[in-house]
Amino acid sequence: MNTTQQYRFRKATLEDLALLEAWQSNPHVRAWWGSDAPYDAAKLADPRVDRWIVSHGARAFAYMQDYTVHGWEDHHFFHLPKGARGIDQYIGDPEMIGLGHGSAFINARMQVLFAQGAPVIATDPHPNNERAIAVYKKLGFETSGPAQKTRWGLIVPMLAFARAEGRHSCHPAPSLRR
Numbered sequence: 001m002n003t004t005q006q007y008r009f010r011k012a013t014l015e016d017l018a019l020l021e022a023w024q025s026n027p028h029v030r031a032w033w034g035s036d037a038p039y040d041a042a043k044l045a046d047p048r049v050d051r052w053i054v055s056h057g058a059r060a061f062a063y064m065q066d067y068t069v070h071g072w073e074d075h076h077f078f079h080l081p082k083g084a085r086g087i088d089q090y091i092g093d094p095e096m097i098g099l100g101h102g103s104a105f106i107n108a109r110m111q112v113l114f115a116q117g118a119p120v121i122a123t124d125p126h127p128n129n130e131r132a133i134a135v136y137k138k139l140g141f142e143t144s145g146p147a148q149k150t151r152w153g154l155i156v157p158m159l160a161f162a163r164a165e166g167r168h169s170c171h172p173a174p175s176l177r178r
């Protein structure tokens, strides 16, 4: 289990499936997240992907996953350097949207990934997902190419690089809006 500032990241388990299915049925998630079942035992055991339930205080409110971009030969981030990680996430709890939590917990996980040696972090929102793209830009991501169709859907590739001295380029820690 990892704790970074006020966010707790614990590994997702099969016991979280009902929670994730409920979150994924919310319209604000369905608009931007695939309708597939969250995962099964085999996917959960896949070493290419780390899956996290994110809590703020005692309140679980988001799902996040990070993965090696070199786990699939046809992956659109396969060309990135060794150690590159991809990230995907959503806030499941509708009451937690738009308050700054997304920027803050994604930033928290990015700092851990950079500290663990990732030279670059990649993400791939739908080109029309303006809120997610705004958050990623705020966190130091830049668009790295045109929108493209992939077997995971239509995406715009975005990258955030670690600084040479090991710190990430952007952000003062984002603050919450209340």
Ligand SMILES: CC(C)(COP(=O)(O)OP(=O)(O)OC[C@H]1O[C@@H](n2cnc3c(N)ncnc32)[C@H](O)[C@@H]1OP(=O)(O)O)[C@@H](O)C(=O)NCCC(=O)NCCS
Residues within 6 Å of the ligand: 028, 029, 032, 033, 088, 089, 090, 091, 092, 096, 097, 098, 099, 100, 101, 102, 103, 104, 124, 125, 126, 129, 130, 131, 132, 134, 135, 138
């Ligand atoms: C994307 C997501 C994680 C962001 O988390 P969040 O807590 O809602 O976002 P924040 O409150 O931290 O920041 C939202 C930012 O987007 C901006 N924003 C909101 N709607 C916007 C829009 N339509 N166009 C441009 N910017 C927008 C806000 O102004 C805010 O920026 P600011 O802090 O500079 O004012 C969350 O909204 C979410 O889970 N959405 C549904 C699933 C999803 O899209 N997942 C991402 C898949 S790539």
